[in-house]
Amino acid sequence: MLGFFVVVLALLWVGELVAAAVVPILPGPLVGMVLLLAVFVARGGVPASFEGPATGLVAHLTLFILPASLAILEEYGRLAEAWLLYAAVLLGSSLVTAVVAALVAGGLLHARPPAAPRRRRPRPPTAE
Amino acid sequence: MSALLGVDATVAWLLVTAAAFWVGTWCYARTRKNAVLNPMVVAGPIVIAALVATGTDYAAYAESVALLEWLTGPAIVALAVPLYHSLEQIRQALAPALVVILIGAATAVVTGAGFAVLAGGGPEVVAAMAPKSVTTPVALAIAERVGGVEGVTAVFVLLTGVTGALTSNALCRLLGVHDHRAQGLVLGVTAHVLGVARGFSISHEMGTFAAVGMGLSALVAALLLPVVVALVR
Known part of the structure; x- marks a missing residue:
């Protein structure tokens, strides 16, 4: 687990540096993620000790963003004045985007069967 | 670090947030992952209620739970x-x-x-x-x-x-x-x-x-x- 955290922290640092130097608009963690992915590819695999901590962190993403999602409390006053406008734009834009994305994604990805990794047993039909 | 009910504010609010999320996760599991009861939807109001009840403003809360927000970085990596x-x-x-x-x-x-x-x-x-x-x-x-x-x-x-x-x-x-x-x-x-x-x-x-x-x-x-x-x- 320690190795995992050392690597993650190191790549967070490097990610911030790279982002600042090359693509300032991208967040450091995203760059760090890409770098870690590159490391795994170069290495040919993920160290076994990384699996547990990584899964643990990812599984709790919703918890980590919870405080930030409450930031609405801070801005409530400023938003209250034109809330109808904001709500309409938000909902409208989200709906249209989701519908467009869904239709394109459904059309393109429905045609191709998901890749079946050879080493695992065949995946049962995905239920939703 | 300011105190809340005699306890360090960081500990108190991390606990409240994590506990609220725990309740939210329990509800989510019980209703078989119904989207409307996403843990955040349940946990959010619980935390808000606690903030209102203790008269804590958002800025102080955010500072207390800064650790959680910071963890999104490593989680994204x-x-x-x-x-x-x-x-x-x-x-x-x-x-x-x-x-x-x-x-x-x-x-x-x-x-x-x-x-x-x-x-x-x-x-x-x-x-x-x-x-x-x-x-x-x-x-x-x-x-x-x-x-x-x-x-x-x-x-x-x-x-x-x-x-x-x-x-x-x-x-x-x-x-x-x-x-x-x-x-x-x-x-x-x-x-x-x-x-x-x-x-x-x-x-x-x-x-x-x-x-x-x-x-x-x-x-x-x-x-x-x-x-x-x-x-x-």
């Missing part, structure tokens, strides 16, 4: 692990995924800015609303560049994320889109990090593709937004 395991699958779906992301991100930007204009919003509103569909750090950076108010943009990003995370799956099913990769991409494009979290709560595949959607749409939006906002002005 850690996404590389599931991404790596699905690399072959992503590679096979990469071309369609890119099309989805390009069209989706472009739609998000154009409708965000466009609807704001149609609804009679001024340039600051347009600038604040346009970047709302990308992950927060990118959205704030973009807002800064195009003259939007950062705090307001942050809230729009959150509201967009919550809306996307809660409604995307149902919307996809309504449109006959059942493929987990497709649903994942939609989640990533419409709800960024919240979409990724939601995706992983349903399936590994969905979460992975949501991560792909989030990362690439952030890039697309970063390139596209300043152009759109300038045009709209």
Whole structure:
């Protein structure tokens, strides 16, 4: 687990540096993620000790963003004045985007069967 | 560090937040992952109630639980692990995924800015609303560049994320889109990090593709937004 955290922290640092130097608009963690992915590819695999901590962190993403999602409390006053406008734009834009994305994604990805990794047993039909 | 009921504020609010989330997760599991009872939907009001009851303002709360927010950084880096395991699958779906992301991100930007204009919003509103569909750090950076108010943009990003995370799956099913990769991409494009979290709560595949959607749409939006906002002005 320690190795995992050392690597993650190191790549967070490097990610911030790279982002600042090359693509300032991208967040450091995203760059760090890409770098870690590159490391795994170069290495040919993920160290076994990384699996547990990584899964643990990812599984709790919703918890980590919870405080930030409450930031609405801070801005409530400023938003209250034109809330109808904001709500309409938000909902409208989200709906249209989701519908467009869904239709394109459904059309393109429905045609191709998901890749079946050879080493695992065949995946049962995905239920939703 | 200030004290709350005799306990260090950091400990107190981390506990409240984690406990509220625990309750939310329990409710989520009990209702068999009904989207409406996403842990955040239950945990949020519990924390808000605690804040109101103790008369704590948001800024103090945010400072106390800064550790949690910081953990999103390592968690995003850690996404590389599931991404790596699905690399072959992503590679096979990469071309369609890119099309989805390009069209989706472009739609998000154009409708965000466009609807704001149609609804009679001024340039600051347009600038604040346009970047709302990308992950927060990118959205704030973009807002800064195009003259939007950062705090307001942050809230729009959150509201967009919550809306996307809660409604995307149902919307996809309504449109006959059942493929987990497709649903994942939609989640990533419409709800960024919240979409990724939601995706992983349903399936590994969905979460992975949501991560792909989030990362690439952030890039697309970063390139596209300043152009759109300038045009709209």
